[in-house]
Amino acid sequence: MHRVGSASNGNNSTRPRKEKRLTYVLNDSDDTKHCAGINCLALLTSVSSDGSDYLFTGSRDGRLKRWVLDVDRATCSATFESHVDWVNDAVLVGDSTLVSCSSDTNLKLWNALSFGTCTRTLRQHSDYVTCLAAAGKNSNIVASGGLGGEVFIWDIESAIAPVSKSNDATGDESSNGINGSGNLLPLTSLRTINSNDNMSMHTTQTQGYIPISAKGHKDSVYALAMNESGTILVSGGTEKVVRVWDTRSGSKTLKLRGHTDNIRALLLDSSGRYCLSGSSDSMIRLWDIGQQRCVHSYAVHTDSVWALASTPTFSHVYSGGRDFSLYLTDLQTRESSLLCTGEHPILQLALHDDNIWVASTDSSVRRWHAEGCNPEKIFQRGNSFLAGNLSFSRARVSLEGSTPVPVYKEPTLTILGTPAIVQHEVLNNKRHVLTKDASGSVKLWEITKGVVIEDYGK
Template sequence: MPEPKMVVTAVLEDPQASVGHRYGVNALATRHSGEGHTNLFSAGRDGTVRCWDVSAEGVASVGCMDDHADWVNDVVCVHDEILASCSSDCTIKLWSTRADSRPVECETLRQHTDYVKALAYCREPQLLASAGCDCDVLLWDVAARTLASSSGEGHSDSIYCLAASTSGSLVVSGSVDTDVRVWDPRSPESGLRLAGHADVVRAVLLLPDGKRVVSCGSDRTLRLWHVGEQRCEAVWTDHSDSVYSLQTDPTGTHILSGDRSGSVRLTSIHDGSSHELLHAGAAVQKLLWEDSEEGGASQLWVATTQSDLTCWRLPSNLSAARQSPLAEHVHTIPGAAGIRRFEVLPTRLAVLTEDTSGEALLWDVCTGRVRHRYAKAAGDAKGPYNKLVRELRKERVAVPHWFSVSTRSGGLEVSLDADLCFNAEVYLSDLGLEDRDLRVNLGERLLATLFNSWREAQNPPPAKDTLPLLSYRPLSEVPIRVSQQGVVILKCTAEELSQVSAKCIPPWVSQCVLKGIFSPRESSKLSFFLSPHASDDLPTLPYGLNKLSASKFLKVHKVAAYVVSKLPHDEEETPPELQLMCNDQQLPGEMSLATVFSFLWKTPGEDMQLQYRRVPHETEA
């Protein structure tokens, strides 16, 4: 079997964007770092795990871990120096961090065959439980980085949530099959099935006593289960929408639950009394209780389908008795606007994007910069994007696809692979560079620019590149990823590529960058006939010169110059100034043959026919 292709991705980030998540936040974890500081970890739908330092003075960004290739669905602190995350890219990652929570190393665990949705950590045996859409719960030996065991047969559908006891004697899971299952990892065959939910189980929680479990789900209920007695002790139906998240206070006497409408409720386990504690403004994905190190008021972190994170100070006399909802939050970590849709323009040189704030940006693929910003006008419900797309689509130009675009991370990701990368050519004048008549391959020039620092670091040095590099943004601002089958195998800035071993560079990239060797997958040739236009008495070109096969990127004025050079004329005569026609439509000199073929010839399967004639004088036109 051929080796899976390796893809190079350049991530173009808006320099004006904030450092927050681009999309909703799925999970949270904290650990105290001492001296009144807490490390908060947030896992987002932008594929990142972000690290924050939280103190009485405020919140500061510490770092961003972005090795995942899809949504990060859960995150847990394994111990003081290891953070675990799981993703819809089917992987689990263990992040080694320094005391300040900055990531220094990442290891990947691969065993799941579908999205990994949930994690739970058993502290005493140092086992990490993981589960997801492949319906299996896996237990990992964190110290050895190996798979220890699995739950075997259990759930019949995707598993969305996990909880585990500190001792590792109990693992609890909730599933799309509506069941809650409890099992002892030491004897998986002894698992218990707790049935009662009428829809997907979204979250499970082990109470501090280790004997009872709370679950919630899309049936809008919370259920309290006694594990030893294998029965449901209580059902609470106060929510009016699907319940997604659970948290308990340290004593285990109150349950906090968040639902799809944004409501966060506080429920007493003893008598079932409940009231709305706060309203988050969007579907609640995660609740995280944080105790104060200094005996002050406890706080509640709330993550939702919006990109902002909020922290609320809880009353010291926490009670489920009805009272006014909390009105103000202590901290807010603002999210950034993420790209929600995009349009690759016909020139294949620019991409129009619209972000979640309604602002539209026009990006230049060959410089990595924003050409123009189109702000959403006050009172404009739709924003400028749709109108801009309609206008920009009118441009008649035919350029093959040579890159692909993703906005998974909330930024603009431009990916190059060997199948598409070398399919398009352009004149340097079209890029605002020198030598109007010099035609270059777009993919080759972009790779040469992005990998220039790596090229210059090779020993022995390669032959000098005689073509100009693209006028790209500073390479220190351009994150580069090399991935294979969705798994990231190299991640650094374009500037840092100078420190990367040649073994980590895709062979097709090194061949192109070092030796100038590359092969377009799509034919760049186009055949066409040339003949005099019926309105002119110019002679026919000699046989053999009237049918050509030329680059589809060749411009019309070049073909006209060719005709002039081949028409017979006296040396003393001034050569005629010619224009080309196709289907009786005059062709602009800067139009490419590919564009003529796509928009004016319109007869696929037949060689294109072009006619030439003298440029009419104004009195003749």
């Protein structure tokens, strides 16, 4: 899928008019695949009559997809289309509601088990919405944060903002390349979704419901986490501190200081006492919120930490980031192992029994062995090392005295995507466009027909 946009004031009138932008989609031949980096993952386990587990993926191509998981394959069973910019995060509320956020400044609610039905659109943010956090399955509380420094706490059941036919329905039809009469829209120019091109005008929340605003951030928010009961929220961003909030009132209870760069990932244990944070300073920190202090720091990565996932008992943490590497660390003993390395920065992780799903800036999603039920098995394979506690003292030598090597060489399963278009040039006739994708392949498009007329290869 490739998204197309055009803008015009129309006619030859000299009267200033508000610029209108039209967006539509050119679908790839295999529309079951993502065609841009995967920003988020969400797992839904065994709620259907057939006992299947589902993986939801959100992409920079503006879409979410639902995958039915089997032992040796993943099958796309639904595509969720309504956002008009990057999908940045997604969480599940209960057994049937999927909540997503986007650089189009909106949150959207979906029937997770449907064929892509958007049930509500929530508008409150003034800038890109970058992150979400949800409480346990028995709670309706969801928090959202974004580049405007805003943090909102939503009661999903009370948020009565149905998709409006006059606004959202039109936007959804346009994003699918279809006008109100069911005909294909005319094609004029080609582009891919870019987080620097915000296409959605800000509209305040309607229908009377206003979420709780957690005020205090002065700059961008990149990470959120919530405890099981939904009473404690933690947030982090460019201010380099972890803020702790009471979700019932939106009041700030304390700040946790220690990181020296942006905070990009957060986790809370089920009780809300312990918090893990990952930062662009390459450090992972474990905080005791009751004692209001950092109790451990782990120097494992060589670059920014962007993704964290913990075992069910919060005894071990999986971490990934800009250094393309996935690590497992014992929070008590500090023992760490390099599970695998890839070719792209890691953006998000999702632990699924004894496996872990890894999302990256690539359009494919990979599943790796993780021994989530018994992580000590990883360390028994040898080649582990002790994590340092300062970034400049990072331990890079294993307990056996050699440089750590990845435990696993290949993923157990890969959900393949198609390469994203990273460069394009409109030719002089305004009908033909040259594109180059992430794999280096160059193609010539006939834009009025929406087809590739020449494939020049790499």
